[in-house]
Amino acid sequence: MEFTGIPQKTVTAREAGLVACTRCNRAWPLGTDVCRRCGKTLVSRDVFSLQKVWALWLVGLMCYVPANMYPMLRTQQLFTVDESTIIGGAVDLAHYGAFGIAAVILVASVVIPLGKFWAIAFLAVSVRSKGTFASGKRLLMYEIVEYIGRWSMIDIFVVAILSALVQLQGLASITPGPAAFFFALSVIFTMLSAQAFDPRMIWDAQSEDDKAFENV
Amino acid sequence: MGVLHPPRYRYMWRMSDAMNLTKTPLEELIVCPICDATYQLQRPKAGERAVCVRCHKVLIAPRYKAGMQIIAIAIASVVLVIAASVFPFLEISVAGRTNAVSILDAALSFTRGPMLVLALLTAGFIIFVPLLRMLLTLYVLIPVVLDRPAAKHAVWAFRISEAMRPWSMAEIFALGCAVALVKVADLATVSFGPAFWMFGVLVVLVIAQDGFMCKWSVWNSLEYPKKR
Ligand SMILES: [Zn+2]
Ligand SMILES: [Zn+2]
Numbered sequence: 001m002e003f004t005g006i007p008q009k010t011v012t013a014r015e016a017g018l019v020a021c022t023r024c025n026r027a028w029p030l031g032t033d034v035c036r037r038c039g040k041t042l043v044s045r046d047v048f049s050l051q052k053v054w055a056l057w058l059v060g061l062m063c064y065v066p067a068n069m070y071p072m073l074r075t076q077q078l079f080t081v082d083e084s085t086i087i088g089g090a091v092d093l094a095h096y097g098a099f100g101i102a103a104v105i106l107v108a109s110v111v112i113p114l115g116k117f118w119a120i121a122f123l124a125v126s127v128r129s130k131g132t133f134a135s136g137k138r139l140l141m142y143e144i145v146e147y148i149g150r151w152s153m154i155d156i157f158v159v160a161i162l163s164a165l166v167q168l169q170g171l172a173s174i175t176p177g178p179a180a181f182f183f184a185l186s187v188i189f190t191m192l193s194a195q196a197f198d199p200r201m202i203w204d205a206q207s208e209d210d211k212a213f214e215n216v
Numbered sequence: 217m218g219v220l221h222p223p224r225y226r227y228m229w230r231m232s233d234a235m236n237l238t239k240t241p242l243e244e245l246i247v248c249p250i251c252d253a254t255y256q257l258q259r260p261k262a263g264e265r266a267v268c269v270r271c272h273k274v275l276i277a278p279r280y281k282a283g284m285q286i287i288a289i290a291i292a293s294v295v296l297v298i299a300a301s302v303f304p305f306l307e308i309s310v311a312g313r314t315n316a317v318s319i320l321d322a323a324l325s326f327t328r329g330p331m332l333v334l335a336l337l338t339a340g341f342i343i344f345v346p347l348l349r350m351l352l353t354l355y356v357l358i359p360v361v362l363d364r365p366a367a368k369h370a371v372w373a374f375r376i377s378e379a380m381r382p383w384s385m386a387e388i389f390a391l392g393c394a395v396a397l398v399k400v401a402d403l404a405t406v407s408f409g410p411a412f413w414m415f416g417v418l419v420v421l422v423i424a425q426d427g428f429m430c431k432w433s434v435w436n437s438l439e440y441p442k443k444r
Contacts, residue, residue: 010253010270018254020247023378024435025275027245027254037439038371093399101398104391139250139271146382153341153385157322157392158399160338164317164325165308166400172310176326181334188337191382200252203270 012203019044022200045200052196053124060189061117063182071177073159078170083177086110086155109155109183112148116190119145120197127201138202145194152187156180243439246432248273276432283361289425290350290357296418297347304409306393308400318411319343319389341385346422349384352377353425360437370438378431390419 013020018027019042021035028035032042071083084092086109093102119141126138159176166174244257251271260266262280267273279285300319307316323339326332352373359367367373393415397406 010251012252013247013254014252016254018242018245018247020249020252020254022249023375025246025249025432026435027242027247029242038375038435040375096402098398101395104395150382150385151388151391153388154392154395156334156338157342157385157389158396160325161306161317161322161393161396162399164322165306165315165396165406166403167315168308168310168313168404171313172403176331176334180326181331184334184337195382199250203251 012200014044022198045204046198049196049198049201050124050127053120053193056189056193056196057117057120057124060186060193063186063189064113064117067179067183067186070179070182072155072179072183073162074175074177075166075172076174077172085179086183105155105158108152112152113186113190116145116149116152116194120190120193123197123202127204135202139199142194142197142199142202149187149191149194152190153184156184156187246275248275277430278433279428279430282428282430282433283357286425286428287354287357287361289421289428290353293350293418293421293425294347294354296414296421297343297350300411300414300418301343303411303414305411305415306397307407307409308404309407310404316409318409319415341383342389345380345384346386346418349377349380350425353429356434356438360434366438374434374438381426384422386415386422387419390415 013027014030017030019030019032020027021038021040021042023040024035024038026035026037028042030044034040035042068086070085072086072089073084075082075084086105090102090105090109093099093105123138123142123145159180162174163176166172240256245254246257246266247254248268248271250273251268253268253270255268255275258266260276260278262278264278265274266276268275302318302320304316305319305322307314309315319342320339323342324335326335326338355367356370356374356377359365359370393412400406
């Protein structure tokens with residue numbers, strides 16, 4: 001690694017009397033409404049962002065409950081009809097010995113969504129309460145949530161491929177269940193919730209801690 | 217020297233105090249969108265990356281001839297998306313009965329009642345969003361690379377393209393295919409159509425394009441079309 005400058009203390013745009021455009025990284029004088037380079041509405045800190053985060057988070061969670069209760073797949077083979085939920089489908093796969101795929105499904109549809117709900121809630125709470133958790137760790141959490149959230153859509157795509165492919169008249173057919181609809185909505189709303197979070201707030205709590213520390 | 221160097225990580229210079237920052241012209245500052253740290257602009261050389269000291273976000277990552285490469289990739293991707301979505305993608309056969317589907321068929325398999333919304337979303341995430349992003353990228357970057365004035369509404373085009381980035385899910389669909397294949401493997405014989413291989417190449421191109429694109433460089437060239 002090449003260091004062209006050794007940091008001592010960073011200066012934030014807000015401390016310098018500036019407001020940053022989070023879309024194109026341009027600086028403007030504090031109080032400017034709209035970025036003249038890319039047209040984004042400028043706010044030093046998005047104070048309403050937490051309300052948006054919580055509202056979208058709640059809708060996502062409300063969609064996640066029926067997504068697990070209703071069947072995800074309806075498999076028709078000769079005379080038997082088999083409806084399986086997300087978890088039921090993964091358990092079936094494990095019974096057949098496909099442990100790897102069962103694990104992928106469980107991770108993508110259960111572990112990641114639940115972890116994401118917890119992580120977003122944790123981030124939103126932690127910017128309010130100071131000094132509980134280092135900024136670096138909270139940032140890592142934010143990045144993981146941002147990066148990994150989209151991957152939950154994999155289950156929807158599996159259902160789409162299966163229902164299109166397995167259409168063999170009289171022999172076997174697969175149709176999507178209502179859970180697919182709710183699950184997709186849940187993923188979309190949690191993605192929107194994570195996008196609404198203003199990560200700059202992570203660092204504000206920390207710098208207030210630093211000041212408190214210096215005063216001691 | 218004959219030795220290949222890995223991309224060098226270059227930390228940003230940090231202004232020592234707020235007094236100096238206010239004297240610097242605004243266009244010579246860059247602010248980290250993640251942590252609000254403000255820096256005096258220092259352009260890294262091609263292949264180097266300027267990284268935020270505080271949160272390690274990559275702020276500028278120019279590449280030599282990136283514009284040309286991105287345009288080439290985008291043109292190839294547009295052709296591949298269209299071809300991959302109409303040609304047969306997967307074919308299943310059990311006891312003499314066969315069913316071949318395209319990616320478009322897969323996306324549009326949700327067609328009952330509210331499932332139609334899901335069909336449109338799925339088709340959007342795997343076909344239309346990637347396609348639209350590629351077209352917008354071409355629209356924005358071709359004038360920039362040719363040293364022409366920015367295209368009309370180029371700012372809007374690039375904004376939409378960037379906003380759609382998380383909703384372009386071709387690579388996730390690819391992993392979904394793998395899972396679906398294992399699920400039907402014991403039920404039937406599955407064979408791959410030409411679209412399957414096209415889609416595989418497309419996923420690699422989409423990922424490469426995201427890696428080549430330096431967002432800041434594009435915004436900067438839209439603001440100063442001639443200087444670059
Ligand atoms: Zn801007
Ligand atoms: Zn930063």
